[in-house]
Amino acid sequence: MNVEVPTPRQRAGGSSALGVTEDQYTIVHKYLFRVIGDVLGDAVTPEVVTAWDEVYWLMAGAGPLSRARVGQYVSVRVLMPDGIHQTRQYSLSNAPGDGLLRITVKRVASDAGDPEGEVSNQLHKTVHAGDELTLSTPFGDVLLDGAGTPLVLVAAGIGCTPMAGMLDHLAATGSTRPVWVLHADRTPAGHALRAEVRRLVEQLPDARAEFWYEQGASGEPGSRTGLMDLDGLALPADADVYLCGPLPFMRAVRTQLLRAGIPARSLRYEVFGPDLWLAHAGE
Numbered sequence: 672m673n674v675e676v677p678t679p680r681q682r683a684g685g686s687s688a689l690g691v692t693e694d695q696y697t698i699v700h701k702y703l704f705r706v707i708g709d710v711l712g713d714a715v716t717p718e719v720v721t722a723w724d725e726v727y728w729l730m731a732g733a734g735p736l737s738r739a740r741v742g743q744y745v746s747v748r749v750l751m752p753d754g755i756h757q758t759r760q761y762s763l764s765n766a767p768g769d770g771l772l773r774i775t776v777k778r779v780a781s782d783a784g785d786p787e788g789e790v791s792n793q794l795h796k797t798v799h800a801g802d803e804l805t806l807s808t809p810f811g812d813v814l815l816d817g818a819g820t821p822l823v824l825v826a827a828g829i830g831c832t833p834m835a836g837m838l839d840h841l842a843a844t845g846s847t848r849p850v851w852v853l854h855a856d857r858t859p860a861g862h863a864l865r866a867e868v869r870r871l872v873e874q875l876p877d878a879r880a881e882f883w884y885e886q887g888a889s890g891e892p893g894s895r896t897g898l899m900d901l902d903g904l905a906l907p908a909d910a911d912v913y914l915c916g917p918l919p920f921m922r923a924v925r926t927q928l929l930r931a932g933i934p935a936r937s938l939r940y941e942v943f944g945p946d947l948w949l950a951h952a953g954e
């Protein structure tokens with residue numbers, strides 16, 4: 672599902688990506704600084720504590736809402752049926768420049784005995800046009816930079832959302848950058864934003880899209896059956912590459928990209944969950 676909201680206005684001391692609200696700043700401060708002391712031990716001198724304390728309260732009182740940037744995400748706070756609020760992050764799937772922020776939410780179904788996703792299903796079941804949503808300020812540092820270098824946008828599944836936002840921005844700004852859109856999915860029918868991505872690619876003068884489906888290609892040009900395979904694509908070695916998808920997918924593609932001559936420093940990635948990438952970087 673797509674959810675579009677007008678660019679939100681900031682309430683004083685608005686919530687962070689984790690949904691911490693102004694009334695919780697004092698308690699968060701107490702435990703955060705206790706943990707800092709436990710972890711860093713003697714490195715935390717009184718001067719360090721004073722400096723961090725100052726920064727903490729400066730940030731807590733930060734005023735205006737920062738403008739959304741291409742590639743960022745917002746946190747959405749949702750009231751659940753049990754009366755408890757839960758917060759989840761959703762990437763902006765449009766160019767955030769036109770006064771509207773859009774998120775695209777995949778409904779996480781129950782699978783092999785695991786429960787269905789709580790917040791995604793709650794959003795699908797309860798949110799309708801005209802409803803109000805509680806959002807955080809936009810966060811994230813996987814940003815599209817303004818350079819003219821070639822771009823390779825690689826995604827699997829719902830990892831397409833930040834790529835769609837980037838493409839929308841490129842099309843809206845009349846970019847002439849060479850762009851490769853590479854996407855893997857289970858089926859063409861389950862490929863979110865497929866038609867929109869095709870349309871945006873057609874609007875760009877030097878862009879192409881290649882899609883891989885585990886079950887049955889769509890029959891369109893650039894659509895094939897199988898797992899993503901970058902061999903033979905002749906990707907430019909000076910490209911900036913953005914990756915988003917499940918960790919096993921990103922690890923496999925990263926290996927292929929390095930083999931294709933793209934240096935590791937040119938790869939940026941977004942993980943839709945706890946960032947375990949670094950913990951497993953050696954695998």
Ligand SMILES: Cc1cc2nc3c(=O)[nH]c(=O)nc-3n(C[C@H](O)[C@H](O)[C@H](O)COP(=O)(O)OP(=O)(O)OC[C@H]3O[C@@H](n4cnc5c(N)ncnc54)[C@H](O)[C@@H]3O)c2cc1C
Pocket residue numbers: 744759760761762763774775776777778779780781782785786787788789790791792829832833941942943944945
């Ligand atoms: C930066 C960022 C950007 C993101 N952008 C997007 C986006 O654009 N679009 C999008 O759809 N999602 C996005 N996500 C993912 C999103 O934030 C949520 O994680 C996703 O919607 C699932 O949330 P949920 O509450 O529905 O699932 P949850 O209830 O959190 O469950 C997640 C998974 O855990 C399993 N699970 C839960 N409890 C158990 C249990 N007891 N035993 C075994 N398994 C269990 C569930 O079956 C499910 O598969 C993003 C995440 C991040 C961090």
